[in-house]
Amino acid sequence: MKRFFCFLLVLLAGTGFGQNTGNLIPKPASFQVRPGQFVLRPNTILRVPSGSEEVIALAGTLADRLRAAGGPALKVQNRNQTLTPAHTITFVLVSDPALGAEGYRLDVQPDSITIEAARPAGFFYALQTLYQLMPPEIFGNQPSAVSSWAVPACRIEDRPRFAYRGLHLDVSRHFFSVSFVKKYLDLMAFHKLNTFHWHLTDDQGWRIEIKRYPKLTEIGSRRKETIIGHYYESDPQQFDGRPYGGFYTQEEIREVVRYARERYITVVPEIEMPGHAVAALAAYPELGCSGGPYEVATKWGIFSDVFCPYEKTFTFLQEVLTEVMDLFPGPYIHIGGDECPKASWKASPYCQALMRRLKLKNEQQLQSYFIGRIDRWVQSKGRKIIGWDEILEGGLSAGATVMSWRGTKGGITAARQGHDAIMTPGEFVYFDYYQSDPTQEPLAFGGFTPIGKTYSFEPVPEDLPAAVARRIIGAQANVWTEYIPTPEKVEYMVWPRAAALAEVVWTPREGKSWEDFSRRMRPHFRRLEAMGVRFSRAFFDVVAESTAATDGTVRVRLTAKDPETEIRYTLDGSEPTALSLLYAGLIHQNRTGPLKAVAVRNGTVVGEVQSWWFAGSKGTGKPVRLTTPAIKPAGVDPGLLTDGRYGYTTGYLADMRGIAQVRTADLEATIDLARVDTVRSVRIGLVRATAGNVRLPRQVEVAVSGDGRIFRTLKTVSMNPEERGRKEIVRPTLNFEPTPARFVRVTARNAGAGGWVAADEIEVN
Numbered sequence: 064m065k066r067f068f069c070f071l072l073v074l075l076a077g078t079g080f081g082q083n084t085g086n087l088i089p090k091p092a093s094f095q096v097r098p099g100q101f102v103l104r105p106n107t108i109l110r111v112p113s114g115s116e117e118v119i120a121l122a123g124t125l126a127d128r129l130r131a132a133g134g135p136a137l138k139v140q141n142r143n144q145t146l147t148p149a150h151t152i153t154f155v156l157v158s159d160p161a162l163g164a165e166g167y168r169l170d171v172q173p174d175s176i177t178i179e180a181a182r183p184a185g186f187f188y189a190l191q192t193l194y195q196l197m198p199p200e201i202f203g204n205q206p207s208a209v210s211s212w213a214v215p216a217c218r219i220e221d222r223p224r225f226a227y228r229g230l231h232l233d234v235s236r237h238f239f240s241v242s243f244v245k246k247y248l249d250l251m252a253f254h255k256l257n258t259f260h261w262h263l264t265d266d267q268g269w270r271i272e273i274k275r276y277p278k279l280t281e282i283g284s285r286r287k288e289t290i291i292g293h294y295y296e297s298d299p300q301q302f303d304g305r306p307y308g309g310f311y312t313q314e315e316i317r318e319v320v321r322y323a324r325e326r327y328i329t330v331v332p333e334i335e336m337p338g339h340a341v342a343a344l345a346a347y348p349e350l351g352c353s354g355g356p357y358e359v360a361t362k363w364g365i366f367s368d369v370f371c372p373y374e375k376t377f378t379f380l381q382e383v384l385t386e387v388m389d390l391f392p393g394p395y396i397h398i399g400g401d402e403c404p405k406a407s408w409k410a411s412p413y414c415q416a417l418m419r420r421l422k423l424k425n426e427q428q429l430q431s432y433f434i435g436r437i438d439r440w441v442q443s444k445g446r447k448i449i450g451w452d453e454i455l456e457g458g459l460s461a462g463a464t465v466m467s468w469r470g471t472k473g474g475i476t477a478a479r480q481g482h483d484a485i486m487t488p489g490e491f492v493y494f495d496y497y498q499s500d501p502t503q504e505p506l507a508f509g510g511f512t513p514i515g516k517t518y519s520f521e522p523v524p525e526d527l528p529a530a531v532a533r534r535i536i537g538a539q540a541n542v543w544t545e546y547i548p549t550p551e552k553v554e555y556m557v558w559p560r561a562a563a564l565a566e567v568v569w570t571p572r573e574g575k576s577w578e579d580f581s582r583r584m585r586p587h588f589r590r591l592e593a594m595g596v597r598f599s600r601a602f603f604d605v606v607a608e609s610t611a612a613t614d615g616t617v618r619v620r621l622t623a624k625d626p627e628t629e630i631r632y633t634l635d636g637s638e639p640t641a642l643s644l645l646y647a648g649l650i651h652q653n654r655t656g657p658l659k660a661v662a663v664r665n666g667t668v669v670g671e672v673q674s675w676w677f678a679g680s681k682g683t684g685k686p687v688r689l690t691t692p693a694i695k696p697a698g699v700d701p702g703l704l705t706d707g708r709y710g711y712t713t714g715y716l717a718d719m720r721g722i723a724q725v726r727t728a729d730l731e732a733t734i735d736l737a738r739v740d741t742v743r744s745v746r747i748g749l750v751r752a753t754a755g756n757v758r759l760p761r762q763v764e765v766a767v768s769g770d771g772r773i774f775r776t777l778k779t780v781s782m783n784p785e786e787r788g789r790k791e792i793v794r795p796t797l798n799f800e801p802t803p804a805r806f807v808r809v810t811a812r813n814a815g816a817g818g819w820v821a822a823d824e825i826e827v828n
């Protein structure tokens with residue numbers, strides 16, 4: 064029954080009902096709806112041009128896919144055969160510069176489908192589009208209950224906006240199997256992404272077999288254990304005590320490269336240098352300035368031990384890259400270049416002498432020399448390097464392509480200097496960032512990149528001259544895996560955000576529309592489901608925004624991105640269901656308690672339950688003054704201490720939200736209740752994150768005043784700033800005799816030693 068219902072919806076969607084895009088992702092450059100539909104049947108013939116093995120093979124993949132999904136068996140026929148069957152899918156190789164290397168035309172009529180392309184990649188992308196025009200079951204690998212494999216009649220003309228359409232995967236921090244990587248490539252190809260950036264080496268593991276240097280994998284692919292939770296989560300940091308490792312043999316690498324090529328994906332291997340090299344140094348300590356010993360890193364971050372620019376280091380790297388180039392036939396070798404601390408070079412007599420000999424002014428120039436040597440050598444082998452935007456520092460090497468991750472500035476600078484650039488700015492396309500409310504999500508690196516933010520990314524700034532804009536060859540999303548230990552979580556972090564990325568890099572700028580994309584999301588989810596992708600449903604998440612009213616209530620507005628869902632909520636802590644209270648406008652919360660909400664569609668819960676605490680009190684919405692202004696976040700409005708919403712500490716400490724931090728000084732907040740009121744208690748949220756020197760105060764004190772000048776202390780409690788453990792927000796309540804007051808002053812006394820006091824909500828009752 065459910066299947067049938069889904070199918071009906073697909074039929075409606077598939078006929079172009081209510082829209083004109085066929086629900087395709089990425090949206091094609093042009094799409095025209097036509098009347099009728101083409102129904103695949105057992106006598107449908109695939110007609111292919113003679114002499115093109117590649118196109119014949121591609122036609123075969125269409126037949127294979129249909130068979131795998133339980134569709135009709137199609138026959139492949141050479142087009143030179145004179146017979147002209149009535150019901151055909153014809154592949155036509157055309158010589159048409161307008162189609163470029165990857166473009167295609169797809170003409171679906173009730174009795175025929177014609178696909179035109181100038182190159183095989185074009186046919187491949189036409190097939191990806193054709194699959195999306197079919198019922199989503201086409202993406203499954205078992206016979207389905209679909210009774211009619213219909214394709215809506217339409218005419219599509221399509222080609223990508225950018226030549227470089229990338230997705231990255233870090234397999235160093237966590238290792239992923241060949242079979243998982245293949246599924247990753249399948250998903251990329253399905254979304255018309257064409258470059259897989261494989262981050263193969265880093266401090267926490269070397270993951271590619273190099274025959275000449277066997278210790279790289281014998282030693283460098285294994286770490287003795289892994290940090291638990293976030294970097295500052297626990298004090299002392301906790302480790303799991305479990306050895307961790309993995310690497311790809313050269314045979315496996317070749318298999319992945321072959322698999323990718325069959326999907327028109329180029330693999331760009333990344334071998335990090337001169338930084339992020341601790342795993343290599345653990346294997347070959349003589350390549351580090353101090354000579355070691357080094358240990359494969361067990362926690363995340365940036366390490367000061369890096370490759371030392373000895374001659375033997377260049378020999379080593381060239382021999383490694385020789386094997387890498389043999390495995391990866393693509394034009395690019397990514398050599399990293401990011402986050403290379405200069406301390407070990409500063410302390411090295413060898414480096415200092417080298418700098419004098421080369422007349423280098425500083426260590427940035429030494430890094431530039433390092434990258435320049437590798438660049439020239441790689442170019443001499445007929446390949447090109449890509450490096451992270453740090454390679455601009457100290458002078459950019461002649462043949463280098465810049466991958467801009469610290470915003471788009473580096474990419475623009477490189478493009479202005481006549482270099483190619485690939486945009487991969489953190490705030491838009493780092494898929495290790497949170498994609499929904501961080502208080503509701505599984506652990507992530509930090510940041511906040513919901514799918515709409517990714518969708519809004521524009522790789523080419525408007526004001527760039529055309530000659531410079533042409534240098535921006537594309538964009539890519541990065542998937543760093545410090546906090547992504549499993550295949551399930553990779554898929555959760557990547558999908559559907561990478562579908563938004565696909566549209567950023569494929570669809571013409573003027574063809575993009577968030578509203579339209581949002582509408583295409585739900586049908587797209589059915590395709591991902593059919594493929595067995597464990598994607599995030601954050602798209603359905605209810606978002607809570609709040610404002611504090613001065614009458615002590617918090618006004619909470621709930622919204623959902625999917626316009627066809629309704630919102631159900633509870634205020635008693637119970638799990639909301641399709642039968643809970645229906646959200647119909649602002650919720651007025653005048654006490655402290657939980658609010659839980661979920662999106663519901665057609666009587667069925669479609670998202671995850673979201674749960675927040677809001678705190679209405681006499682202090683809510685009242686003006687607050689901090690005697691010593693908070694310096695983190697810089698210039699923060701102290702009103703966040705009475706905004707009626709609890710803050711959070713997920714991610715790195717820099718990502719704390721709704722929290723005001725002072726350093727060295729006491730945190731002293733004075734709330735003006737605007738009139739004399741009776742107060743009985745004060746509760747204050749205080750962060751303990753001792754790994755980051757955020758400590759509980761040694762004492763909290765409440766004082767009141769009628770005039771704001773003369774204060775009377777009502778209550779003092781001691782706390783233990785030495786207390787260590789897991790990062791958390793502690794919320795002590797100070798009760799006292801009912802007292803009339805207009806001003807309430809809360810002082811959290813800093814324990815000193817350069818520590819921070821960090822305060823969340825102050826509730827006055």
Ligand code: ACM
Nearest residue numbers: 401402451468541
């Ligand atoms: C990077 O994220 N360090 C390139």
